[in-house]
Amino acid sequence: MAKPLSGLRVLVTRPAHQSASQIDYLQRLGAEPVPLPLLEIVATTEQDGADYQLCKACILDLDLYRDVIFVSPNAARIGADWIDEYWPQLPLGVRWVGIGKQTADTLAQLGFEAWHAEGGFDSETLLADPSLQEMSGERVLILRAEGGRDLLADTLRRRGARVDLAHIYRRACPAYADAVIQSTIYAQPLSAILITSGQALRNLLQLCGPAAATLTETLIIVPSARLAELAHSLGFNRIRVAQGPDDQSMVDTLLPA
Numbered sequence: 001m002a003k004p005l006s007g008l009r010v011l012v013t014r015p016a017h018q019s020a021s022q023i024d025y026l027q028r029l030g031a032e033p034v035p036l037p038l039l040e041i042v043a044t045t046e047q048d049g050a051d052y053q054l055c056k057a058c059i060l061d062l063d064l065y066r067d068v069i070f071v072s073p074n075a076a077r078i079g080a081d082w083i084d085e086y087w088p089q090l091p092l093g094v095r096w097v098g099i100g101k102q103t104a105d106t107l108a109q110l111g112f113e114a115w116h117a118e119g120g121f122d123s124e125t126l127l128a129d130p131s132l133q134e135m136s137g138e139r140v141l142i143l144r145a146e147g148g149r150d151l152l153a154d155t156l157r158r159r160g161a162r163v164d165l166a167h168i169y170r171r172a173c174p175a176y177a178d179a180v181i182q183s184t185i186y187a188q189p190l191s192a193i194l195i196t197s198g199q200a201l202r203n204l205l206q207l208c209g210p211a212a213a214t215l216t217e218t219l220i221i222v223p224s225a226r227l228a229e230l231a232h233s234l235g236f237n238r239i240r241v242a243q244g245p246d247d248q249s250m251v252d253t254l255l256p257a
Contacts, residue, residue, distance in 0.1 A: 002030070003028075003029055003030025004029055004030060004255050004256060005026065005029040005030045005031035005251075005254055005255070006030035006031070007030070007191075008030075008031040008032065008191040008192060008254065009031070009032045009034055009188055009189065009190055009191045010026055010031045010032065010033055010034060010190070010191055010192045010193075010194060010254070011034050011036055011184075011185070011190050011192070011193040011194065012026070012033045012034060012035045012036070012194055013036055013037065013038040013039075013193065013194060013195055013196075013200050013204065014037065014039075014194075014196065015037050015039050015040065015041050015074070016035070016037045017041070018073065018074075019035055019037065021247050022194070022247040022250065022251065023035060025247055025248065025251050026251055029251065029254075029255075031191075031251075031254070034184055034190070036176075036180075036184050036185070036204075037174055038173070038174065038195075038200035038201075038203045038204050038207075039171045039172070039173075039174070039197065039199060039200050039203065040171070040172040040173070040174045041074050041078075041169055041171060042169060042170050042171075042172055043078050043081070043168065043169045044078075044146075044167060044168050044169055044170070051146070051167050054166060054167075055082065055166040055167065055168050056086075058141055058164050058166040059082050059083060059085075059086050059087075059166070060086055062083065062086075062087060062091050062094065062141070063091035063092075063093070063094065064139055065094055065139045065140060065141045065164075066093075066094070066095060066138045066139055066140065067094070067095045067097050067132075067138070067140045067141070068094055068095070068096055068097065068140075068141045068143065069097040069098075069099065069126070069140065069141070069142045069143065069152070070096070070097065070098055070099065070103050070107060070114075070143050071099045071103070071123075071142065071143065071144040071145070071148060071152070072099065072103055072144070072145070073102055073103050073106040074145070074169060075103070075143045075144055075145070075168065075169070076098065076103050076106040076107045076110065076112075076114075077106060077110070078143075078168045078169050079143040079168055080107070080110040080111075080112070082143075082168060090111075090112070095115060096112040096113060096114045096115065097114065097115055097116065097126070098114050098115070098116040099116070099121060099122065099123065099126060100116055100117075100120065100121025100122065100125070100244070100245075101116055101121065101244075101246070102121065102244075102245060102246050103116065103121075104116035117129040121223070121244050121245055122224065122226075123149060123151045123152040123155075124151070126152065127151075127152065127155050127156075132156065132159070133159065134159065134160070135156055135159040135160045135161035136159075136160035136161075137160065137161075137162075138160070138161045138162070139161070139162045139163075139164070140156055140161045140162070140163045140164070141163075141164050141165075141166060142163060142164070142165050142166070143166050143168050144165065144166070144167065144168070145167065145168075145169050145170055145171050146167040146169070146170040146171075147170070147171075148167075153165055171197075171199055173203040173206060173207070174203075176207060181207055181208060185208065185215070186211065186214070189218075190215075190218050191218075191219065192218065192219040192220070192221060192254055193215070193218055193219070193220045193221070194221050194250050194251070195220055195221065195222055195227070195231070196222070196223055196227075196245045196250070197227070198227060198230050201220075201227070201230065201231060201234065202234075205234060213235070215236075216235045216236050216237055217237055217238060218236075218238065219238045219239075219240065219254075220236050220238065220239050220240075221240050221242055221250055221253045221254065222239060222240075222241055222242065223241070223242050223243075223244055223245035223249070223250065224241065224245075225241055227241075228241050240253050241253075
């Protein structure tokens with residue numbers, strides 16, 4: 001019996017340490033996964049100077065926050081490492097918040113009793129939750145990447161919260177030889193591209209250079225309407241929006257109707 005994705009060649013763009021389950025699921029459905037990580041996750045270290053010192057100060061004050069919000073699975077993983085270094089036991093009275101189910105699940109695997117707002121996986125969903133409406137005098141820590149969106153922090157501040165931002169990692173564009181790009185993307189036609197962030201999409205276009213124009217008719221799968229709008233603005237014409245950024249939702253969007 002033919003598998004539903006047989007014959008599809010699918011570009012997998014998650015960071016290398018996060019792509020295994022997506023690759024496995026594609027293979028089980030018959031597709032050929034083509035790994036090309038488009039984000040390199042670089043944890044903040046002492047060499048980062050002021051950013052490192054601010055992260056350290058926030059983590060040392062962890063017990064002063066009502067909510068500690070992790071904005072991605074990477075933030076959960078790296079944030080847990082920071083917390084483990086300075087807190088042998090987790091402080092009491094802190095609510096550990098994942099931006100969505102995937103992040104909350106990562107936190108749970110790392111030993112945190114994490115909470116997330118139901119019904120979505122982004123700042124907008126979290127901000128709609130009743131528990132984050134009246135924030136006068138509350139302290140909130142957001143653990144995120146350098147250069148992340150400001151919507152969450154700005155909105156919570158308008159609602160009265162005192163918000164601290166700790167840039168515990170940054171997302172860099174990996175370096176690839178031209179031969180790697182050629183063999184991965186152009187040697188055989190791609191059936192689809194799985195993209196879960198705007199920076200990853202921009203990195204793809206940067207890595208491909210002028211030849212990126214040949215990708216605009218390739219089907220691109222994204223997890224949100226916001227990212228679909230960005231893809232359209234960058235020239236992509238065939239865009240599908242998945243139910244979420246998790247591996248199953250992204251890959252299932254490729255299945256025949």
